[in-house]
Amino acid sequence: MRITVIAGGVGGARFVRGVREWARRESPDSTIDVVVNTGDDAWVAGLRITPDLDSIMYTLAGVNDEQRGWGRVGETERVSAELREWGVGWPWFTLGDLDLGAHIARTSWLREGLPLSTAVERLTARWPLGVRLLPATDAEAETHVHVRDPEGGDRVMHFQEWWTRHRAALPAVRFEQRGVEQAVPAPGVLEAIGDADVVLVAPSNPVVSIGTVLAVPGIRDAVRGTAAPVVGVSPIIGGAAVRGMADACLTAIGVRTAADAVAGHYGARSRGGVLDSWLLAEEDAALVDDVRALGLRTEAAPLWMRDSDTSAALARDAVRLAGVID
Template structure:
């Protein structure tokens, strides 16, 4: 059995821990297709927050308290950069993380595609699943905002980290997406998949940038594998992160139903065959999509594994 997971962010990384464990139990292969919209070049370093979150989390090196970056991180490089008064100063550039970015940037500058660089980094981390960036091309999420009385497009990281989303926000733009091709291996993985899961990641800035790559959206929409999404919204609020702010910008209701309808039923040009919502959201109905309500809180690995099993069960009947 082959499982492909579209994912991004910390929630997506934690979900993958459950996918990996369940896959080991049932002898399945897992490939994660990871959001690159958050990627940014800062201080000459190519930083891939979502790929790193997945890699560090599955490699057992993520910081469980802070929610991102490496456990036992130190901040000498960041403090020194601040003393040189170079911008951006608001980004959390850890020392351990810096080494990852140096290795990645050196390889990218030497001409290796991001997918090959990711594979090289994973030789150290041994995530136990296949890890692919959505695209090897440049694709960045920018956010149209009003700052200091001026309307402008800023990088997603600036919106997220510097402003915590607390600025008038008009829309999200996936720069480069239209011309982006799926990274090496992505279309093969999708074509051979027995089931495709949408992780309970932020639908607007983690999942949507992946789907903004035309050939990926097309592969999902026209493929034979059932697509099951897991709701990132429980009882009208995101489990973590700022999905509520992102959804509000799109005028999408912050609810399991709202996100499910945004992804949409396959029959109606959407993606979903099945939609897994939390028990507290039982009763959600989306025309053309099979919904099921189960506990969705990823409080520990066992509960996450249970969730994944439920998603795979739903896939069997959803299409």
């Protein structure tokens, strides 16, 4: 079975790990491609930072910091402390010393003229990840946020400043992926979607993770046109975002923080959207009929990824909802 996952961030990383674990147990001949959000990427202190790609890579490699939810386990931050003394970079955006190794290697390859997708291939070759990571695009199409400043007026900032420095506390007016109109899908992305046996949309942020991937010209059309069933997994459990401040993003685009509302935001392929099925949490079982009314096949299942068993079970439920396994 060829599985393609569209993902971003920590929730996406944990979901992909669960898909890999399920495949190891029950479908060992499967291949897994992961199309990853690059809208969070940024230049910091002269280095190219790719937070979502790195989170997924570290999680699958088993070297991520599970307590913090991001970065490398056993990190030190001596270099970031020195950079702050010199006033270089973003003082509120800490880069761990081990993490800096990846950023320096990536930047070196990019400076040599290699595309991001090749840099990702080289970085991930270090560990037996069991999946292939594909950046959504090799182009720089970073997400910026138009916010309403409480001191008066509106201003624009990089998504990382809004998310990391301000913790999404400044009301967002809208999100802008600068340069996305000129971007093209990275090599392998359209083939991974078009040739898949099942496409899974991870429980990542619907607006700035999945939404940014789908904004790359050609990717939304590829998802709509694939012969594979497309199954989305709700990032909302019991009316609350599983991680981060996804509710602030949803509010900014006028979508309720509810499983049925996010399903409606993605929409059914039969009605011009991108999904065939929607897996929602057992806590939201009362919304099943509402989601079915949107034209989506749906079921309620346990969505909390507490360990390998629960994560693998979630992946199995998603694949089963696609109708490709019993």
